[in-house]
Amino acid sequence: MNENVIFVRELRGNGFSGDEVARMVTRGELVRIRRGAYVRPPAESTDPFGELRDSHRRLIDATLPQLHPRAVLSHGSAAVLHGLPLFPAMLDTVHVTRDRQGGGVRRRTLRVHGSALRDVDRCVVGDLLTTSLARTVTDLARCLPYEQGVAVADAGLALRADPALLLEALDQARSWHGGPQARRVLAVADGRSESVGESFSRLTINQAGLPTPVLQLEVFDDHGVLIGRCDFAWPDRRTLGEFDGRVKYGRLRRPGETAEQAVHREKLREDALRDQGWQLARWTWDDLCRPGVIADRLTRAFARAGTPWGG
Known part of the structure; x- marks a missing residue:
């Protein structure tokens, strides 16, 4: 506690x-x-989900004395412990799962789920009993909106969720509520996405009917020196795509470097990429609310590269 x-x-x-x-x-x-x-x-957190994570962790700690000893933290509460992406709606209550059929209970600050729990579906994080990473990803893939489920699944793979255990968890949940959606989510999940924004961007690109990008492509100069690693790339179209989240430059900052220095260094990197013949398209969170803007920027970049897209 x-x-x-x-x-x-x-x-x-x-x-x-x-x-x-x-x-x-x-x-x-x-x-x-x-x-x-x-x-x-709470102290200020550098975690992009820090405020949500800290707030829900306190709610977990405050609720623990009420829990049945065999209750296992699950769903959004397990996501907090595993370091998965968080969304406010998944954290409105503490979620636990009991190894039983049915018998779900919903209270103001506690949601009890009833479903089968194998030994492999449980683990301990810190000193708290919670569902395993694979089971947590699968539960959230069933229950969250599709886009959020993909973002969580991407992060789960990046955290080294065992693909075999994910398949077992999917098979176990095949007849549960949301089981078919979980299969669709895991079918497109990709652990190379490094943020929720990149996951949402990948889905937006796919829904626009654009060519499938390569993720995290490393670009080198003529002397074999690494210029940078890019979020999205279409090598046959000499085009790169970058999602600029509001915390991105904070992540890019090197020790002792100011935000202004990081932005300037990123500009030099962008210039170097263009010097190698790459076209570059950027977008932000606001643009994700207007998917046509992203599609337009990418198609114009393809055209500048001499490889127009007519799909």
């Missing part, structure tokens, strides 16, 4: 009245997790 969770009985035992606790919450000195459970305000 996380020792940072403070229960109201402990506060009262230390002489704090209910009014004093309420004032501490108002002043921001305590954050209420659920009735009777509080934490100190």
Whole structure:
């Protein structure tokens, strides 16, 4: 259990009245997790999902005393522990699975799922019993919207989820709710995607009917020196595609380097890629809401490279 969770009985035992606790919450000195459970305000996180992850982990810690000893953290709660991408709707409650048929329970801060759990479907992360990475990916592939499920599955493969165990989990879930969708999700999952934005971009490119890109292509100069690794590439069309997430330049920064220096270095990299005869198309999160914009940028890049796309 996380020792940072403070229960109201402990506060009262230390002489704090209910009014004093309420004032501490108002002043921001305590954050209420659920009735009777509080934490100190969290430190700022560099994890792009850090706020969601920290908030839900506190909810898990505050809920643990209520859980049945054979309950296994699962779904979004397991995703928090495994370091998978997170989306707000999957974290509205603590999710656990019990090894039984049916018997699901939904409360305000707790969702109990009933389904078969083999030994291979369980593991321990830290000191918490949770569903395995393969089972967690499969459960979320069944339950999340398709695009989010793909992003989670991509990340699961990047975290070295065992493909054989994923296939076993898919087979086990074939008649469960969302089983067919899970198969569609895992059929297109690719562990080379390095962010949710890249996963969403890959689906957008596919839905636009554009040629399938190569992922994470390394581009070298005439002397064999690596210029850079690019998110998407169409080598036969001499075109590169890059998703620019809001945290991308933070990831690119080297020790001691300012954000401005990282941006300048990225510009030099882009110039070097163009010097090698590559066309470059970029897009952002906002562009993902307008898939026609991405398709237009790529088709124009293909045309500049002398390989127009007429599909």
